[in-house]
Amino acid sequence: MALSGIQIYKLLPQTNCKECGFPTCLAFAMKLAAKQVELSDCPYVSEESKTQLAESAAPPIRLISLKSNGYEVKVGNEVVLFRHEKTFYNKPGVFIKFSDDIPAEEIKARVEKADSFVVNYVGIDLTIDGFAMECLSGDADKFAAAVKAVRAASKRPLILLSQDPAAIESGLQSLDGEAPMIYGANADNWEKMAELAKSHKAVLGVTTTFLEEATDLTEQIKGKGVEDIVLGLSSKNLSTNLIQQTQIRKLALKKNYKPLGYPTITFPTSAAEAAQAITKYAGFLVLDSFTEDFVYPLLVLRQNIYTDPQKPIQVQPGIYEINNPKPEDPVLVTTNFSITYFSVANEVEGSGMPAWLLVTDAEGMSVLTAWAAGKFDAERIAKAVKSFDVADKVSRKRIVLPGAVAVLSGELEAELPDWEIRVGPREAVDIPKFMKLVLA
Amino acid sequence: MDPTTGALGYGIEYGYSVMERLRLAALQGDSMTQLPMIVTPGFEAWKTKEAKVGEGVPAAWGDWLSRAINWEIMTAVSLLESGADILVLRHPESVKQVKAAINELMVVPERF
Ligand code: SF4
Numbered sequence: 001m002a003l004s005g006i007q008i009y010k011l012l013p014q015t016n017c018k019e020c021g022f023p024t025c026l027a028f029a030m031k032l033a034a035k036q037v038e039l040s041d042c043p044y045v046s047e048e049s050k051t052q053l054a055e056s057a058a059p060p061i062r063l064i065s066l067k068s069n070g071y072e073v074k075v076g077n078e079v080v081l082f083r084h085e086k087t088f089y090n091k092p093g094v095f096i097k098f099s100d101d102i103p104a105e106e107i108k109a110r111v112e113k114a115d116s117f118v119v120n121y122v123g124i125d126l127t128i129d130g131f132a133m134e135c136l137s138g139d140a141d142k143f144a145a146a147v148k149a150v151r152a153a154s155k156r157p158l159i160l161l162s163q164d165p166a167a168i169e170s171g172l173q174s175l176d177g178e179a180p181m182i183y184g185a186n187a188d189n190w191e192k193m194a195e196l197a198k199s200h201k202a203v204l205g206v207t208t209t210f211l212e213e214a215t216d217l218t219e220q221i222k223g224k225g226v227e228d229i230v231l232g233l234s235s236k237n238l239s240t241n242l243i244q245q246t247q248i249r250k251l252a253l254k255k256n257y258k259p260l261g262y263p264t265i266t267f268p269t270s271a272a273e274a275a276q277a278i279t280k281y282a283g284f285l286v287l288d289s290f291t292e293d294f295v296y297p298l299l300v301l302r303q304n305i306y307t308d309p310q311k312p313i314q315v316q317p318g319i320y321e322i323n324n325p326k327p328e329d330p331v332l333v334t335t336n337f338s339i340t341y342f343s344v345a346n347e348v349e350g351s352g353m354p355a356w357l358l359v360t361d362a363e364g365m366s367v368l369t370a371w372a373a374g375k376f377d378a379e380r381i382a383k384a385v386k387s388f389d390v391a392d393k394v395s396r397k398r399i400v401l402p403g404a405v406a407v408l409s410g411e412l413e414a415e416l417p418d419w420e421i422r423v424g425p426r427e428a429v430d431i432p433k434f435m436k437l438v439l440a
Numbered sequence: 441m442d443p444t445t446g447a448l449g450y451g452i453e454y455g456y457s458v459m460e461r462l463r464l465a466a467l468q469g470d471s472m473t474q475l476p477m478i479v480t481p482g483f484e485a486w487k488t489k490e491a492k493v494g495e496g497v498p499a500a501w502g503d504w505l506s507r508a509i510n511w512e513i514m515t516a517v518s519l520l521e522s523g524a525d526i527l528v529l530r531h532p533e534s535v536k537q538v539k540a541a542i543n544e545l546m547v548v549p550e551r552f
Binding site for chain 1: 446502517543547
């Protein structure tokens, strides 16, 4: 169980030497209890205290990181069952699976296509995280060649899928020195798989049908000195998967149950399974094909569920083009609170009329709140017009203020003397009508 | 009761968490919240640009029809996971897949 600040304090040197950057050991202990600092910041903790603290401080769900060529996927280390209790921290990794029974050239082409996929959502570039290669050929050499083909086409992290240690070994060898995930260890092959994971510093996925088996396996594997483990339960349906994922998360968090304190890996084959995996605790999602129309909504869902509920979600401030605007089209202004942005953008979009949408940095507040807080005023709007070079984009300088802040129009005229200032409607729903009647 | 939720990409996370909180409160005995929840993912999802617009959108958005249907299914299943009791859908394919998901979720496994 996690120790309190006072309990931690008792294990510290209590000399108040300040080297950790805090005035007292107690202050440092409090920060440590809140998991805001690392124990290693104090150079004087005794070995004995270290072991004691490490055990209690180890996150209930182990943090697993898959790295390659500057890419990193971090999962685990979650602290709540429901996102409103705090937030979900590490987004599950989305991997695309291919198998070694298709020609190397085709593997490369398909991997390249998925690798280059990028879609912009509220100013964030969404991409997939990596690739999985499955050994279906039963031929270790073929598998190694297929793994090489993937690596030639993408630098992202990899998962090697086979329950045959010989195939996994040759796959690992073809990746010289990399530490991918290998999947999976079962009741029969686990010793060999654990050895491979250890010698290649790979993350080891276990594959079982029931939770009890998973518990036994992770204990055995840990006994061999492998700690970077991922849990794979081959659930036959949404119901079993939901129960298993929830039990794993619950036992790890509420009971600090170590044998299941690892992230999970799932293999969704439908939109429903994928949505369940995102909302209910999967650490990795391995998809058996790549299509944009599936991956795009999935990555957006992941983004949504993993936003911090305590922080307003913000849109990147900037000038957004809606319905392919031309220089003569109007500029509408709003704030960067995501819901505000969405409602405005959606209505402008729906009007079918082209416009420029200027999103100002109002620290994620809605129009009225930001105005009241002094984060959305004439000065800030004028600054946004300048910093996003809006004047260079339009020939007719027309700017539309949200109706709720009509009072700003005088000041804005002073700030932007060569602009025509218009006052739009108070509510986003009235934008299409306004655009048709007033701006057309 | 209708917790009024947005679509995927358009604030779904607010509704998602409101519903989880409502359901947790109901299970703890708060009678104000002990009503079934109705949601309208069909209407919400098909209001989005991603579902409505097929031309002049980034190629990375993929096939229009499948994208729109996936948008609706993922919106619906997320709300289902957070406690929805009645889901109002729009496209027949979404109805089919969400129904199948509900049937699967209602099975009580003997062992897990
Ligand atoms: S560095 Fe260690 S001993 Fe020094 S004040 Fe910080 S916690 Fe105390």
